[in-house]
Amino acid sequence: MSDPIKTITVPKWGLTMEEGKVVTWLVAEGETFSSGDELLELETSKIANVVEAQAGGTLRRIVAAPDETLPVGALLGVLAEPDVSDEEIDAFIAGFQESFVLEEKPEDGGAAEPNYADVGGFRIAWNVSGRADNDATPVLFIHGFGGDGNSWLFNLAALSVDHPAYVIDLPGHGKSSKQVDDGSVETLAKTVSGFLDSIDAEKSHLVGHSLGAAIALEIARTNEPRVASLTLVAPAGLGDTINEDFLKGFSEANSRREMKAAMTCLFADKALVTRDLVDETLKSTRIDGAKEALQKIAAACFDGGVQKMHYDEFLANTDLPTLIIVGENDEIVPVPEGHSSHIIKGAGHMPHMEQASEVNDLICTHIARSEN
Amino acid sequence: MAIKTIRQAIGEALRLEMARDEHVFIMGEDVAGGRGGTGVLDAAGGVLGITKDLLEEFGEDRVIDTPISETAILGCAVGAAVSGSRPVAELMFNDFMGVCFDPLLNQAAKFRYMFGGKAETPLVVRTMYGAGIRAAAQHSQTLYHMFTSVPGLKCVCPSNAYDAKGLLIQAIRDNDPVVFLEHKALYDIPGVETPDEAYTIPFGEANFVRDGTDITIVAMGLMVHIASGVAEELAKSGVSVEIVDPRTTSPLDTDSILESVEKTGRLVVMDESAARCGFAHDIAALVADRAFGSLKAPIKTITPPHTPVPFSPALEDAWLPGPEDLVKAITAVMEY
Numbered sequence: 001m002s003d004p005i006k007t008i009t010v011p012k013w014g015l016t017m018e019e020g021k022v023v024t025w026l027v028a029e030g031e032t033f034s035s036g037d038e039l040l041e042l043e044t045s046k047i048a049n050v051v052e053a054q055a056g057g058t059l060r061r062i063v064a065a066p067d068e069t070l071p072v073g074a075l076l077g078v079l080a081e082p083d084v085s086d087e088e089i090d091a092f093i094a095g096f097q098e099s100f101v102l103e104e105k106p107e108d109g110g111a112a113e114p115n116y117a118d119v120g121g122f123r124i125a126w127n128v129s130g131r132a133d134n135d136a137t138p139v140l141f142i143h144g145f146g147g148d149g150n151s152w153l154f155n156l157a158a159l160s161v162d163h164p165a166y167v168i169d170l171p172g173h174g175k176s177s178k179q180v181d182d183g184s185v186e187t188l189a190k191t192v193s194g195f196l197d198s199i200d201a202e203k204s205h206l207v208g209h210s211l212g213a214a215i216a217l218e219i220a221r222t223n224e225p226r227v228a229s230l231t232l233v234a235p236a237g238l239g240d241t242i243n244e245d246f247l248k249g250f251s252e253a254n255s256r257r258e259m260k261a262a263m264t265c266l267f268a269d270k271a272l273v274t275r276d277l278v279d280e281t282l283k284s285t286r287i288d289g290a291k292e293a294l295q296k297i298a299a300a301c302f303d304g305g306v307q308k309m310h311y312d313e314f315l316a317n318t319d320l321p322t323l324i325i326v327g328e329n330d331e332i333v334p335v336p337e338g339h340s341s342h343i344i345k346g347a348g349h350m351p352h353m354e355q356a357s358e359v360n361d362l363i364c365t366h367i368a369r370s371e372n
Numbered sequence: 373m374a375i376k377t378i379r380q381a382i383g384e385a386l387r388l389e390m391a392r393d394e395h396v397f398i399m400g401e402d403v404a405g406g407r408g409g410t411g412v413l414d415a416a417g418g419v420l421g422i423t424k425d426l427l428e429e430f431g432e433d434r435v436i437d438t439p440i441s442e443t444a445i446l447g448c449a450v451g452a453a454v455s456g457s458r459p460v461a462e463l464m465f466n467d468f469m470g471v472c473f474d475p476l477l478n479q480a481a482k483f484r485y486m487f488g489g490k491a492e493t494p495l496v497v498r499t500m501y502g503a504g505i506r507a508a509a510q511h512s513q514t515l516y517h518m519f520t521s522v523p524g525l526k527c528v529c530p531s532n533a534y535d536a537k538g539l540l541i542q543a544i545r546d547n548d549p550v551v552f553l554e555h556k557a558l559y560d561i562p563g564v565e566t567p568d569e570a571y572t573i574p575f576g577e578a579n580f581v582r583d584g585t586d587i588t589i590v591a592m593g594l595m596v597h598i599a600s601g602v603a604e605e606l607a608k609s610g611v612s613v614e615i616v617d618p619r620t621t622s623p624l625d626t627d628s629i630l631e632s633v634e635k636t637g638r639l640v641v642m643d644e645s646a647a648r649c650g651f652a653h654d655i656a657a658l659v660a661d662r663a664f665g666s667l668k669a670p671i672k673t674i675t676p677p678h679t680p681v682p683f684s685p686a687l688e689d690a691w692l693p694g695p696e697d698l699v700k701a702i703t704a705v706m707e708y
Contacts, residue, residue: 067607254574257627275580286538288570 004084005092006055008039008077010070014153017044021069022076025062026050032058036357040076046277049154051076052357058082060089071102114149114175119194125149125175126168126195130160137228138164138201139367142192144210144234145301146250146294148174148284151209154356158364163205168195170212172293174284183296185211185237185309189218196226205367207231209352210333211301213238217311220320229321229370231363234349236301237309238324238336244305246332251294256282268329268348307333315339321370325359327351376566379559381533382498383422385540386460388570390430393458396544397434398423400445400462400498404437419464420500420559446472446497450480450549453495458544465507466499466515466553480549481524492547496540501529502555502594502644503692509680512688514593514644517651519551520621526550526575527622531558531596533566535619538573545572555593576623580632584614587638587702590629590655592617595642595693602698611706621651629655630663637668640701642693647678669708672701 010020023041027033034056042051057079064076075096078089114125127149139159141152149167159165169176171191172183181187192215196204205228208216213235220227236242249262260278264270285291301308315322316338326335327347335341342362347354376384390396403423405414414435417424427435438445442463449461463469469476476497483491503512519527526548530536536554543550581596582603591599596617603613616632618625633639639659643652652673659671674693682688 067612255577275583283567283571286571286573287567288572 005060005078005080005089006057007075007096008051008053008079010042010064010072010074010076011051011157012072013044013049014150014156016150017072017153019069019071020044022064022066023048024066025077027059029059029062032056042076043274044153046150046153046280047272047274047353049353049356053079055079060084060086061093063093073102074100114169117195117198119191119198122171122179122191122194123177124168124171124191124195126166126199129156129165129167130162131164134164136163137203137205137371138166138199139205139207140192140196140201141165141167142206142208142212142215143167143170143173144208144212144236145247145297146173146281146285147209147212150174151350151353152207153353155207155352155360155363158357158360159207159367162364163367166199166201166204168192170215172290172297178287178289178293180293180296183293183298183300185214185218185301187300188297189215189222193219193223193226202226203228205229205231205370207233207363208235209233210349211236211297214301214309214311217314218309220318221311221314224318224320227320229323229367231323231325231366233325233352233359234327234330234333235324235336236307236333237311238315238339239334240307241305241334242302242307243332244302247298247302250285251291251298253282253285259285265331266349268327268346268354272354312336312338321366323362323366325351325362327354374566374568375563376533376537377560377563378530378533378536378554379420379422380563381537381566382540382554383417383424384566384568385537385544385570386423387426387429389460389541389544390426390434392570393544394434395456396458396460397430397436397452398426398460398462399436399438399449401438401440401464403462404432404435418462423462442468443471443475446475449495449497450475450493453480453493453549454483454491458494458496460496460498460544463497463499465511466501466551467510467513469499469515469518476525476549476551477522481522483524484548485524493549494544494547495549496543496546496552497550498540498552498554500556501553502557503676503681503688504557504594506683506685506688507556508683512681514646516551516553516592516621517645517649517654520624520651520654524549525622526620527553528575528620529553529555529592530619531555531579531581531593531617533563535573535579535617537566538571539575539619541570542572542575546575553593557594558597561597573619575620576625577619578625578628579617579619580628581615581617582613584612584636586612586636587614587640587705588629588632588636589613589615589640589642589698589702590618591615591642592619592621592651593644595644598693598695599642599698602695602702606699606702611702613702621654626658626662629658633659633663634666637666638705639667640672640674640698640705642674642698642701644676644693647675650675669705672705674698674701 020042172180206216213232214237253259324341332349344351414427449459641652
C-alpha cells in the first residue's frame, strides 16, 4: 500500500527554473481526478504551463492560492482518499512545511552554470538531465533558430527518466560562443557531431526542433550509424518555405515591441508571449554578436522566405526510425509533404512547449519502440 | 553569468568598452588615483573603487586624473567628444553640474542641432545623485529632471546591476551626450544576474519591475526598491501593484507608462527629484493629458518637500520619500 497522502509540488521545468507562480487551479477541493489529468496552471519567469497529476486521487487541500509564488519543490496541494481525516491532512502539511528545504544554489547565488565543451573552436554550453553514467543511449535535444537549450524545459524531465538527456546551446545561441563561421547547417551539424564525440556518444537519439531538426537530418545524412532515431519537431529542411518576417523580425529586434511581434508567430496561444518571455529572450539576443550570428545563420540556411536545405530525399530512403511532430497552427514552416506527421492541436511552431505532455508521450513511445 | 552589484556592473561596462574601442577613455577626479603625488598610483580606483586596475590595463592616456575643476572636466570632455574621442567623464556629484552647464547644456546638447546634424558629441557623464547617506545639502540632490528638460541630452538612471551595465554600454556607444546617474545608496545593494559579456539595453524602454492589475507605480532609482517592498506587502492584502521603471527619462517610454495606466486605471508617481517642476509632475501631466479617460481615481505624486536636503539624519529620513508615504498614497487612490 502506498502512502495514503500524496503531494503536488512545484515541478522544476528545465534547468534554470527556481520558482513558479500559481495562475489558477483547474480542479476544486474535493474533486477526484486520475493520473495525467490537468491540475493547475503554473507560470515561470518564462512561460506558463499545466501541472498534471502524477497519480490519481481526490484533491483534499489547495495549499498554494492563485498569484502565490513558490520555490521549486514547495507544496501546492495534497491529494488523498476521502477516508483520510482533515486532521491527518493538517498534520501532514505541517510536517511537510517544517521539513521543506530549498534546493541548493551555487555559492554566488547565481543560476546554475552550464557545462562547456570546446568543439572545433566553438565554446558550446551543455547540460545533462538524468544520469549521465546511465548505459542507455543518450537523447540529444537540438533547439531551433533563436532558441536555446532551455526551450526544452517541459520535455527534459519526461525524457530523462530512461535516458541521459543532453541539451546544448547551438553556436551563436544562449550561452555558447557567438561565432558561427559560415552559419550553414553543415557547420552547425559538424559542431553538434563534435559535441557528441566530446561526450563519447557513439549513437544517440536526436530530437531537433525547426532548424535543429534540419541539423539532426544533416547529421543522419552524413553519419547515419551514429543516429539511433530521429524526432523532428516542426522541422526545417522538409519544405520549401519559411516565414521570412519571423526570421528578419527576430534577428533584428531591438525593442521589446519588435521582439514580441516576432515571437507571437511562434505560438498558437498568443497569450503565452508574455512580457517576461520576451524580456528573457531579449537578454540573449542583446548580447554582443548574438544578432549578427542569427543573421548569418538565417542568410546561410534561408534565401528570404525560401529554405535552402532539403532532406526529403534522404528521409524517403532511410530506414532510421523517424517521428515528425507538427503544430496545427504553425506559422513558421509548412507541414512536410510526403511524410507522415503527427499534427498537434492547439499548438503553433512550438508544440513541445505548448502541448508538452502530448509531445513527450509521442517522443517517449517513439524512442522506446526504436530500441526494440 | 553571475550575481553582480551595480558597482561591479559599472566597472565591467567601462572595462569592456575600453577594450573594445580605443577611442573610449575615462577622466575625472582620482580615477587613476594619486597622479603627480608621491603615493601609490591607482591605490583605490577612484572614490568608488570602480576604476581600479583600469590604469594598468589601458595606461595614463586613457585613464586621466583631472584637477578639482568640474568646469575643466566637462569642457575638456565635450571638446574631446566633438573631435572624435568617446570620453566617459566622471563628475563625482551631480550637485556640481552647475559650474558645467555651459559646456553640457549650451554646447554638447546643441552641437548636433547647430551644425545641421554634421557634428556628433559621443560623451558620457557619470555622476552620483540621491539622498539618504548623510552627505548634506550640496551632495545629496537628485537633478535628473533638470537634465531631462534640456533637448539634446539623454538621461539614464538605472536601478539594478543588469540595467546599469547594459545602459552604460549603450551610453558609451551612443553618438549623443548622455548623463548617466548613479544613486549613491544602490551601489552595493544585493546584486542580480548579470551576463559577463557586453550587451546593450536600448534607451526609451521601461522595465516592468512587477506586473499588477490594480495600480501603477512609476519610480526610478532608489524609489524602485522602496516601491517593490511596499508592493510585496500590499500583495498580501490583495492589492496588485504594477511597478514601471522608465530607466531613462530622456528618451522616455511614454507608451509603456500609458499602457500600464490604461490597464490599472490608477497612478502614483514616486520620485526623488523635486517638489516643483520635477519628474513626477512630468509623468502626471503625461497621463492626465493622454490617458485621462482610463483613470478611476486622481493621480498622486510623492516627492520630497521643497527644501534643501537636511543634514540632520532624522530630518533627512523624513525628507526622503519612504514606504509609509507610498502606502498612504496607494490607499488614498484605491479607496477613492
